[in-house]
Structure formats: C-alpha cells, structure tokens
Amino acid sequence: MSIEIKAPQFPESVPDGTIATWHKKAGEAVSRDELIVDIETDKVVLEVVAPADGVLAEILKDEGDTILSNEVIARLEEGAAPAASAPKQEATAPAAAAPQASDEKLVNPSARKMASENNVNVGAVEGSGKGGRVTKGDVIDHLKGGAASPASAPAPAAVASQSPAAMPAGDRTEKRVPMSRMRARIAERLLEASQSTAMLTTFNEVDMGPVMELRKKYKDQFEKSHNGTRLGFMGFFVKAAAEALRRFPAVNASIDGNDVVYHGYQDIGVAVSTEKGLVVPVLRNTEHMGLADVENTIRDFGLRARDGKLGMDDMMGGTFTITNGGVFGSLMSTPILNPPQTAILGMHKIQERPMAVNGKVEIRPMMYLALSYDHRLIDGKDAVQFLVAIKDMIEDPARILLEI
Structure with missing residues (x-):
C-alpha cells in the first residue's frame, strides 16, 4: 500500500519550510519511526519520520525546495522490499x-x-x-x-618567470553557501527591529557578590532538594525580571499597529545559542514559577536546543527577553529588540573591579546590565527604574522572595 509522506502542519507565523536533508534515498528500505528528512523553517528544524515499515518509493521534493504545510513530499510503499x-x-x-x-x-x-x-x-x-x-x-x-581552460593554466608560471623574486601566494580559497532559513530570518528580524522601532539602551551595573554567596551556601542543598536541579544565576534574573515586569507594565507590553497590548502574564524568553543560530525558547507564566522550575526548564531548553529538539510551540510568543552574552566573555553590548516585544535585558561577564563601598575601595564581582527598549512606548524614566529594580533585587535577593 502506498502512503503519502507529508510535511508537518506549520503554525500561522511560519508560512513555509525548506527541505534541508534527505536521510534516505528513493528505493531504500525504512523502518517505522526512522528519520527520513529534515525540514528547516524560520525557527526550528523539524524531523519527519517514516509512518510504517517499507520502501521509500519516490521523493517528490528535492533538498532546497520550498514546501507548504501538509504538502506531500514523498511516497512510501508499506511492507515492500528494496528493488533488486x-x-x-x-x-x-x-x-x-x-x-x-x-x-x-x-x-x-x-x-x-x-x-x-x-x-x-x-x-x-x-x-x-x-x-x-x-x-x-x-x-x-x-x-x-x-x-x-587548460590553455590558461601555464599563465601563473609565465608571471613567475617575469618576477623570480615573487613568493607563491598562499591558499586563498572561498566557499559560497546559501544562507540557512533560520539565519536569514534572524537577519530579517534584526533589521526589522532596527528600522521599525525607536530603540534606545540604558546601562547599569550590579554587584553579583550577594547572589554568588547565596549560591555557594545553598547550591548543594538546593540540588539535593530539587532532584539534581542546579542553582544558577539565570534563575535569579528571571525571577527579578518577572517582578520588575509586574511593576512596570509598559515594559511587558507590545505594540500592535496603533494599539498597545498589555499582557497580564510574564512570559520571558531566554536566548540560547546553537550551531544554526540563536533561538529564544519561552518560559511561560514566570510569575508563578519557583527558582527550581526556572532552572530546570532553562536546562531542558539548552539540551533540546543542542540536539535540535526544540519545537515551534517552545518559541512562540514571549513578552520579554533575556540574553546572556557573558557566557561568551562579553563585557558590554547593546542587545537588539525581539519584535513585537518592547524591551530586552542583556547580561554580561562577571568581572572583579575596584568599587567604593562605604567609603572604602573593595574588589567586587560586578556585571554590566543593558536594557534596550522601544522609546515609542517606554519612557526613559520607566526604563531606568525597571533596570534599577532588577539591580536592587539581585544585590539583595531577599527582595525577590518578599516582592519588595
């Protein structure tokens, strides 16, 4: 029996996809649930598996072809043996x-x-x-x-004979490859953000000492109490951001045409770097999550992003984004907005610096924070106060628990 192999159903925000890699050729035997083809979209790479045992009878869409939701891309003969x-x-x-x-x-x-x-x-x-x-x-x-042409091959030798002192040039190879859909979409969105928003960035710095001391004191007990979940820094920033977003609704809002949409929830996206580009899976309802829930979900996102297992639903929506360039050594940067969101928080490298503390110079572990925001909706006062609120909660973590 012939079975049609179709592309998955794409969400409304994803109009089409591209055949990335066929893992089987026409005429080859396949087993049920065996990976047949990868389909690349603007957000993720989707895997299509064999619906039954049989032979891949015909491939209808080649690698590089654009396909639509539920479009037939191949046919499989169920129970057939490979042609001999x-x-x-x-x-x-x-x-x-x-x-x-x-x-x-x-x-x-x-x-x-x-x-x-x-x-x-x-x-x-x-x-x-x-x-x-x-x-x-x-x-x-x-x-x-x-x-x-072969006739032109001796030309370099002729040039060399005219200038005996010239040294042979090293390898100057070039390779031209098409930009992946994900990379092209990232470029498109970044360009859109810079051209269609009134983006401005405000900076501050935070003393990471209190959080580092708290983490050092309780990390073993935390891991034991929460089934192996490790206590990191991102959990503190997510919880601090969730509380700050509650206090400053404009930072948690989005612009839709001439309307401002205020969200009664805090869905925070956490930027994750992969080999194919940056993806932003979203933590839903962070206002109701504990530190262990946040850390466990972020770890799960990281593992699935590395293995290419993130789904489109994981990256849809989001009212605010946090990106951490510090893991790569960035000391300071200006993060770019993730439309239609109106703000993004940038974390950076923790570096010891001399600071004035109670009239004395002390060496403290400091981190620069950057908040990029859309000035069409968020005033500078609100943006600065939002960032100060996060700074205060990180420097005194008890504020996160007490919501003060």
Whole structure:
C-alpha cells in the first residue's frame, strides 16, 4: 500500500519550510519511526519520520525546495522490499553503467540534477556534506573551479618567470553557501527591529557578590532538594525580571499597529545559542514559577536546543527577553529588540573591579546590565527604574522572595 509522506502542519507565523536533508534515498528500505528528512523553517528544524515499515518509493521534493504545510513530499510503499533489479541492469549494460561508476558516493538529488544539466561527473566532485555527501553547492563550486581552460593554466608560471623574486601566494580559497532559513530570518528580524522601532539602551551595573554567596551556601542543598536541579544565576534574573515586569507594565507590553497590548502574564524568553543560530525558547507564566522550575526548564531548553529538539510551540510568543552574552566573555553590548516585544535585558561577564563601598575601595564581582527598549512606548524614566529594580533585587535577593 502506498502512503503519502507529508510535511508537518506549520503554525500561522511560519508560512513555509525548506527541505534541508534527505536521510534516505528513493528505493531504500525504512523502518517505522526512522528519520527520513529534515525540514528547516524560520525557527526550528523539524524531523519527519517514516509512518510504517517499507520502501521509500519516490521523493517528490528535492533538498532546497520550498514546501507548504501538509504538502506531500514523498511516497512510501508499506511492507515492500528494496528493488533488486538495479544490479542486474548494471550487469547487463556495463557500457551504460560505466559513466555512473564514480557516482556511487552520496549525492543530493538537487546536486545530481545540476551535475546532469552541466555534464559534470559527480564522482569528481568533492562532497562537503555529512558523510562526504555531494551537495548542490559542491557542484557549483566544482563548476567555478573548472571554469578556467587548460590553455590558461601555464599563465601563473609565465608571471613567475617575469618576477623570480615573487613568493607563491598562499591558499586563498572561498566557499559560497546559501544562507540557512533560520539565519536569514534572524537577519530579517534584526533589521526589522532596527528600522521599525525607536530603540534606545540604558546601562547599569550590579554587584553579583550577594547572589554568588547565596549560591555557594545553598547550591548543594538546593540540588539535593530539587532532584539534581542546579542553582544558577539565570534563575535569579528571571525571577527579578518577572517582578520588575509586574511593576512596570509598559515594559511587558507590545505594540500592535496603533494599539498597545498589555499582557497580564510574564512570559520571558531566554536566548540560547546553537550551531544554526540563536533561538529564544519561552518560559511561560514566570510569575508563578519557583527558582527550581526556572532552572530546570532553562536546562531542558539548552539540551533540546543542542540536539535540535526544540519545537515551534517552545518559541512562540514571549513578552520579554533575556540574553546572556557573558557566557561568551562579553563585557558590554547593546542587545537588539525581539519584535513585537518592547524591551530586552542583556547580561554580561562577571568581572572583579575596584568599587567604593562605604567609603572604602573593595574588589567586587560586578556585571554590566543593558536594557534596550522601544522609546515609542517606554519612557526613559520607566526604563531606568525597571533596570534599577532588577539591580536592587539581585544585590539583595531577599527582595525577590518578599516582592519588595
């Protein structure tokens, strides 16, 4: 029985997707729930698995093709065995198989099509994909590299003979690859934020000593009491931000046309860096979460982001964002808004600096904080007071518990 393999249902905010990688070729056997293809969207990479045991009979969409929600991308023959006629055809027609002998390496369908159109033997193309797979970009690079005619090859030698003292140039290779959908969407949103908002940034600094001492004192007991959940710094900032957002509703609001939407909840996104780009999973209703809930959820987000397992629902919405460039060593930066949100908090590296404390100079672990905000909605006074509220709660963590 033939089964249609369809793309997943995309959310309304995701109009389409792109076929990223086929893990199976037409004619290959597949097992139920085995990964067949990766589909890249603006936000995440979705995995499509086989609905049953059988053979992947036909691939309808090549890598790089744009697809819509629930669009048929392949067909599977349930319970069928892999076709065994191909080797017999090669044996009976060795002359026809000879040009394809070097084509036994892994080749993407789009790369094979381009190679055929340009009379390129894919066996001579160096593959840069997973397991040496030849991609469309590899064929393009091969075509560019072979553009020079053999007659032009001696030219460098002629130049060298005219200037014997010249040293041979080092490798000056270039590689052109298409921008991923996720990276393109990130670029689009950042450009949109800079062009469509009146973004301004205010800075402050916070003494991390009290939180560090509290963490040092209770981290072992905290981990034991909460089933292995570790006590980090992000939990304190999320809880401090949730309380500050409650006090300053404009910072938790968003602009929709000529309307201002005030949210009666604090859904805080936490920026997570992955190999494919920055993603912002959202902690829902942080005002009702404890420190252990926050830390455990953030850890789960980090692990799933690393493995590419974050779903679209994890990153939808959000009323405020926190990003931590300090984990990479950033001392100070200006975070860019995540529309339609109107503010974003930037954390940075903890660094010991001499500070005046009660008239004396002390070495304290300090962190710069940055709050970027949309001046169309948030006045400078509210932005500064919001950041000061976070600073006060971090420097005196009891305020978080007492909500003062």
